[in-house]
Amino acid sequence: ETGVTQSPTHLIKTRGQQVTLRCSSQSGHNTVSWYQQALGQGPQFIFQYYREEENGRGNFPPRFSGLQFPNYSSELNVNALELDDSALYLCASSDGQGALYEQYFGPGTRLTVT
Amino acid sequence: DQQVKQNSPSLSVQEGRISILNCDYTNSMFDYFLWYKKYPAEGPTFLISISSIKDKNEDGRFTVFLNKSAKHLSLHIVPSQPGDSAVYFCAASSYGNNRLAFGKGNQVVVIP
Numbered sequence: 001e002t003g004v005t006q007s008p009t010h011l012i013k014t015r016g017q018q019v020t021l022r023c024s025s026q027s028g029h030n031t032v033s034w035y036q037q038a039l040g041q042g043p044q045f046i047f048q049y050y051r052e053e054e055n056g057r058g059n060f061p062p063r064f065s066g067l068q069f070p071n072y073s074s075e076l077n078v079n080a081l082e083l084d085d086s087a088l089y090l091c092a093s094s095d096g097q098g099a100l101y102e103q104y105f106g107p108g109t110r111l112t113v114t
Numbered sequence: 115d116q117q118v119k120q121n122s123p124s125l126s127v128q129e130g131r132i133s134i135l136n137c138d139y140t141n142s143m144f145d146y147f148l149w150y151k152k153y154p155a156e157g158p159t160f161l162i163s164i165s166s167i168k169d170k171n172e173d174g175r176f177t178v179f180l181n182k183s184a185k186h187l188s189l190h191i192v193p194s195q196p197g198d199s200a201v202y203f204c205a206a207s208s209y210g211n212n213r214l215a216f217g218k219g220n221q222v223v224v225i226p
Contacts, residue, residue: 004157031212033212033213033214035214035216040218041218042118042120042203042205042216042217042218042219043158043203043214043216044216045213045214045215048211048213056211056213058213090157090158092157094212096212097211097212098209098210098211098212099145099146099207099208099209099210099211099212100146100209100212101212102160103160103212103214104157104160105150105157105158105159106157107155107156107157108157
């Protein structure tokens with residue numbers, strides 16, 4: 001059984017550019033959540049997708065957007081990058097949305113904005 | 115605002131002794147609490163959880179205690195082993211979803 005994978009591992013972008021991060025969820029999982037972990041902080045919830053629909057959003061501006069595909073893989077898009085967007089971006093998949101559905105995290109994408 | 119708080123960012127403990135990690139939360143809507151462990155270059159992995167209807171949950175060397183009136187939980191690891199050296203995150207959600215609010219994490223170093 002393949003775990004959660006994310007690509008790329010590392011990425012360097014310039015302020016104002018756009019970036020797309022990708023996540024392949026664990027086999028059979030229909031729910032993907034994205035988190036941003038800034039240096040020295042805990043992960044912060046960005047949004048969640050369930051069966052291709054956005055299902056909850058944290059306190060992030062609209063320039064953070066996402067997609068979930070029919071195979072339940074997902075993308076996180078960030079437009080007009082700012083220096084504060086530099087962080088580790090984690091995705092997590094689960095087999096449902098309730099609290100008892102364990103989330104499995106990928107290793108993350110480290111984004112640096114210069 | 116930080117809804118889940120972990121103080122004492124780092125903890126060093128001798129192998130075989132007890133490690134105690136503390137966590138406080140402010141949101142009364144939280145009713146499910148989890149601890150995650152994270153090694154460098156890996157994603158967080160689930161360790162143990164507790165529902166608000168319980169005050170203790172045990173899994174091997176790991177025990178989580180919940181004091182709902184104080185909005186406080188703690189993780190006890192006994193005995194601590196060198197492989198337990200990692201960052202530990204406290205997280206919370208409400209039962210209706212698994213959107214997690216995390217604390218900042220505690221770095222634990224177990225000295226052989």
